[in-house]
Amino acid sequence: MPEHIDLLISECLAVTVDDNHSVIEKAGIAINNGKIVALDKIENLAQSYKAKRTISAKNKMAIPGLINAHTHAAMVYFRGLADDLPLKEWLENHIWPAEAQYVNAEFIRKAVKLAALEMLKSGTTTFCDMYFLPGVAVESLEEMKIKAILGVPLLDFPTPVSRSSEEGLKNARKLIESLKGHDRFIPAVMPHSPYTCSAKLLKQAAEMSKEYNIPLQIHLSEEKWENEKIISEKGMSSVAYLNELTVLSERTTAAHVNWISNEDVEILKKTKTGVIHNPQSNMKLATGICPVPELLKAGINVGLGTDGAASNNDLDMFGEVQTAAMLHKIAKKDPTVIDAKEALWMATRGGAKAFGLDQEIGSLEVNKKADIVLLDMDKPHLIPLYDAHSQLVYSAKSSDVDTVIIDGNVVVENGCLLICDEEEILNEARIFSRKLKGVPF
């Protein structure tokens, strides 16, 4: 008797991102109760399962849902507001003033919808977000069905939503309590950086992450001056400084990590800190190059992130994967560095491992959550197909995303979002941009 299941994806080319980087041709993926219950050649599965719905995925490639491991989602409303500037000037003269003027609950509610729409349509199923009012963001994200790790950015100075670091910590605790046990949202503690947080605040954040056993994410050693400042003030590197304050642990992910020494790599390895690589943001702001080949060699979990759309200028993980694969080749003058498998691994498995979510997401494997992206391979730029990993990393584009499945539910089909009105989300963004700059479109 065949087993009854919710969904069967048949005849896809499955790029599993399992430990062996297995690729299965004419694969079937059986899904029930939100999880993958079987994955094999379709001829081995067809008789065993009777599905409520079957998706015929001939000429489609199946990959794990992508994990955007560091972003500031609502900043999509500041996309293109100020470009071609150094980080400090960009932040202090453009982004922070715009945030002070415009960020409020209504802004967050609308902007995260645009961000989630962009991410879902480009194959991202989970993202890690450091931005204001995450409690408000979840109201919109509930509707969008995307998964998220969310935290309040903690800073020493007043922000658009809190007057002091104490208030920030209070808000963080409130968020953690409100998201306890939520199946799609994970609360996190997010001290902004070693140069915007006092030692006291960094310690308090670390204690909170330990108390609740939840992720902590921080910007770390993004620019050269930051590391030099910490060295001159504290007598040690940014990485060593955070280690001394017990901020680094297996719960911690550090974004950027561009300016580090071999000793810093050892500290990151010893503390099991994950690193989130943001190649496009680093290139655009010319902040530096994260030594990803060295980190991977040391066995450190490296995820990929877009960073905010104000510094990228999109939330497209396909672009990020390709950039990651290429950046390190030219940086090392060695075309063998960061191959296609490693680049895809960072965008899926690496992110999952960095957040301690590897048991649930990051690969197409039995017992994992059915977070699956199907790409339409019937495109001129994807034919012929000799190597699935190469095709994905060097040829595929986010516009090839056809279907997105989260926890076994189809949320994008034929490239369109099924769960809410796309046009309304786009219109709200246009209305905001006119308010901000009087842009006539």
Ligand SMILES: [Zn+2]
């Ligand atoms: Zn960032």
